[in-house]
Amino acid sequence: MKPVRLLLIVAAMVPAASAQLPSGASLHLTRPDAGSTVRLALSDPENHSYLIQSSPDLKTWSEVGTWKIYNGSFNRNLPLQAGGTLFYRASYDPTRVVPKDDVSLALLLPTPRGNYAAQTLPARFLVQPIVGQDNTPADNGVTDSGATLGRVLFYDKRLSFNQTISCASCHQQAHGFSDPARFSTGFNGGHTDRNSMGLANSRWYERGAFFWDERSATLEIQVLEPIQNSVEMGMTLPALVTRLSAEPFYATLFNDAFGSPEVTSGKISRALAQFVRSIISTRTKFDTGAANGFTNFTAQENQGRQLFNGAGNCNACHGSDNFVPGPAINNNGLENPYTDKGVGAITGRPQDEGLFKVGSLRNIALTAPYMHDGRFATLEEVVEFYNSGVVAHPNLSPPLRAGGPAGPPRRLNLTAQEKAALVAFLNTLTDTALSTDSRFSDPFNYGD
Template sequence: METRNSRKMAALVAAFAFGVSVAHGQLPAGSSINIAPGTGQTLGSITVNDPGNHVWLLQTSTNLTAWTGVDTWKIHNGNYHLSLSRVGSGPGLFYRAIYDETQQTILSTTANALLLPGTNFNYAAPVLPPNFLTAPIINQDNTPATNVVTDPGATLGRVLFYDKRLSTNQTVSCSSCHVAKYGFSDPNRFSTGFNGSKGTRHAMGLSNARYYQRGHFFWDERAATLEDQVLQPIQNPIEMGMTIPALLPRLAAEPFYTNLFTKAFGTPDVTSDRVSRALAQFVRSIISTKSKYDDGVASGFANFTAQERLGRQIFLGQVGNATCAACHGTDNFVPGPVANNNGLEFPYVDTGIGGVTGRAQDMGLFKVPSLRNIELTAPYMHDGRFATLEEVVEFYNSGVVNNPNLSPPLRTPPGQPPGALRLNLTTAQKAALVAFLKTLTDTSITTDEKFLDPFNYGN
């Protein structure tokens, strides 16, 4: 085997014919190379993980002595995957991926770093159903006049959303905690930050964040606008650990960003205001309107099963005494101008909005997110304490905890002893309510390319 051991060069050699792999030399900090040998006539693949986004050389050999260059590629967002094909002939074929610090000559341009369409996706003028264009839903739109969604602005926001450069060690992005297939939430109870630390609240789903009427963000509403919110995880010491003064030149150094900022804002200047506005535009573009529930609106829910129809009646309070719609109103399933205390606990372990305002009447109040795509966003509540929708329904059925700030819809009605409301649903009714909640699932936003990772990771 070759024994090159230069400080400037690192290589991984894969002898697929014999199932042998050898690594030697010095890899860039934090990087690794993984070999996946194939079977039969398939040679396998190489995956390079490299948060520093370096240039790598791919070479092949039949004798581990004479090496021929096959390709040179730039890593654009932390990793690169290459399926290997046979080059040359002979009983043995060897590949190696080499990092050479003297050959870092390829830049990340829009053409090679990103897989963007020739014409921008439509973010600015989504096709919305009629009920989204009239009151009360139109009044829930928190888009400011100073930051309306544009196609190039949201395109830039999409790239920023998936870019690991936004974290100090370039290992996590916004999408690490807001994963598309989980309704842009985290399947883990608490998200993992750039250095392996865990937060204390669950990452809520982003579906229809545009329609939160109060306009504040985070569970405790500490961000006055979405534009304020999107910059805070970047600077959070647990989440992404970055600083804005360090971030801006990092982004400005990438040719694809100067190109995208020019298209979005007219000049290549990379500023915190523009980063904020672009990210907010992308998040507001994630609008769910293609669920089974949406299909049913126009037909009087003729597409629902008997169980789903019963669940809807329970949700609306037409069967039994549930008050779900009081806090999850309109076809967006969000509250109006109030925050709520849903009786999770007392005394309060997490004081929510009260921890920000310091007011006694705000203790235990939290933002109420949309229920759209709720099937995808487990676990549930601000602390992810419930793993399933069945557990959530049972909590509202029998587990709401009375406390001084409990929201009125969850209190017993006049004429009954004061306390927390009990729904006393039957097993069949609880199952029906869960079935109805699942009609709010819209997988189109989890698979639509315009919401997915745009970076080029090889093949």
């Protein structure tokens, strides 16, 4: 039998002067095993279309199909003639489009759409104080079609200038919708100044403002800011509207969500906010325990829970079953003076130095590293900081002081066993169902 030979030819259906792949594009042909298939992988941030052909002799070519790239890459296993020779070529034409460029080709969405608007909530979420923490505006309640559009936008790299970064690049589902890197990498290789905050249960932040320094008064404002940031995504809103309007599948999604196919920055804002508010964590070991008197907890976890709500006073800043601060914004004594002044950097007022938003502790075990600057790599380091490392600062929040609102930093003096128990309790706040839920995963069609 003749040996199997593979060849990938990059051809062009354009004049010789233009016979090149688009900037940043690449094609690879591999044979992962000795089976009867080869794998063709295309990467193209500009999302062009490619004609794929095969030939046994480089003379006679048969069309395999036309592949449209929808979000930067496409992969497919192709047949290989056992014992023979088979060549593949990919022809790129910047003017070629798939005739039927619709939602079903671009996206792997369920029918009917996923349930975002009527998620089942524990009874504890339907009464105070959690009802009062809900920051959903009256004119942008979550709908299934709106959150579906928001999900697509959240994962779409078109939102960045060079189409390489999406919202999900810095808010990864497996990591509690945060970034495991201390500082996130932007579209042009630059890095953010702060660690990406986890997004779970953002709907129930009573103060309603977003970013670590709360510079965005609403989630609807916040979701557009990274898109326009010169480090993060580098786009302008008019350019984004033009780009999304050129993708036919978006006309269907915008029409489903808002009753008209027109793409606007206002609709983008509302859809993204709906999706983020739909990212709800209620399926943790803690939630099971809250419904049954915590009989499912180990002795260590229950000890940690008692320390959290008792001697540790952690619930003063992480209250309710959402583990959020209520109406307060806090200075937690990380340093004095603060390198990053938080709210104080915006207002210029000394009394605002070191004030930062307190996010929910839900999924905290997934969202390392910790603090606004990601200085702590583990929960053990965080617990030790609150145990013995809080720094005296004029704006230090009262719950972290000993002997009253003007006292020195509090020292918990926990034993090694007690610190381990606190970490064990924090681990019960992990919602693995949310971190793997397909409703919140990347919906784009990348082939096989």
